[in-house]
Amino acid sequence: MLKISKKADYALMALQHIALVQFGDVTPGRVVNTKEIAEEYNIPLELLAKVLQALSKNGMIESHNGPKGGYLLARNASHITIAQILESIEGPLGLTDCSHEKDGDFCMQREHCNIRTPLLKVQDSIYQLLNSMTLQDMMGGTPLITIQSPSTQGVNR
């Protein structure tokens, strides 16, 4: 349960790779093209291309056209959070369909629904977790993250 998609998976791998090349390497500032990443991690080329396009469109990376072109991180790895990456690919975080319902767009159960509020609290906690971790944290030694339980924050009402 709560699985992220393969595309999101690929996005994380690709960004981590780009970040490594750009910062940790002997050739800082080098652009990375789709093919290089696809071959390194055994990712279908065309699918990865779509993922990178989405990341580019959402401002995670910059694309450079033409030969010797490729991708660069749009900003420092410490300013790109896991939440931002995942949302670029899979859309906004939401445990349930009703997470982002506008007024007058209710689900069939909304009238007597008793779980919406507590689930929103859980969702918020998960969001904080994903947003507190950055690409930087995924490079090399990763620190253990802690999460605040909503049950300590007054879930009821």
Next chain:
Amino acid sequence: MLKISKKADYALMALQHIALVQFGDVTPGRVVNTKEIAEEYNIPLELLAKVLQALSKNGMIESHNGPKGGYLLARNASHITIAQILESIEGPLGLTDCSHEKDGDFCMQREHCNIRTPLLKVQDSIYQLLNSMTLQDMMGGTPLITIQSPSTQGVNR
């Protein structure tokens, strides 16, 4: 992203309803049948039945056959966690396919995968969160039973 299934949604609603009837009501100990829940929350009857069967099979509730039959919580609401409920319906928590891979059952990217370890940490944090919240916590108006100190969080079993 990270949406839980409708079935899991229904499971949470149903259990919350059963818990309310059983403990907070004027008729404590009363059994609750599938139809009652389905009508109250506009859930397709047959689908809800399957959900309740799964919950019963996984020890969340007890089923009582025959007329005047129905379901009862298998144990106190404070001892049923959200994680247990969700896993009864959707299977074990896992952000990626490789979360529960046995030896020799690797994904195509495993060889150079750089995100597996950090994602497992995230996953563990989410699990702790879902496991720290109980059915009791989802019943409005009722007092919380377990209050976790923030300083004790993030500790692995």
Next chain:
DNA sequence: TGATCTCCGATCTAATAGGTCGGACTAAAG
């Protein structure tokens, strides 16, 4: 014994994830 339940497996279909294809555009190198 009949009515009313739960139980259980088979099945259908609608949505989505995963993956593919083909062509348009762009920029650097010859």
Next chain:
DNA sequence: CTTTAGTCCGACCTATTAGATCGGAGATCA
């Protein structure tokens, strides 16, 4: 200024799964 290697973009196909349905078997109690 032409060629070529790369990104860009959108349509498309397919396999899997979630969501929902159906029919009958077995249990229980009046």
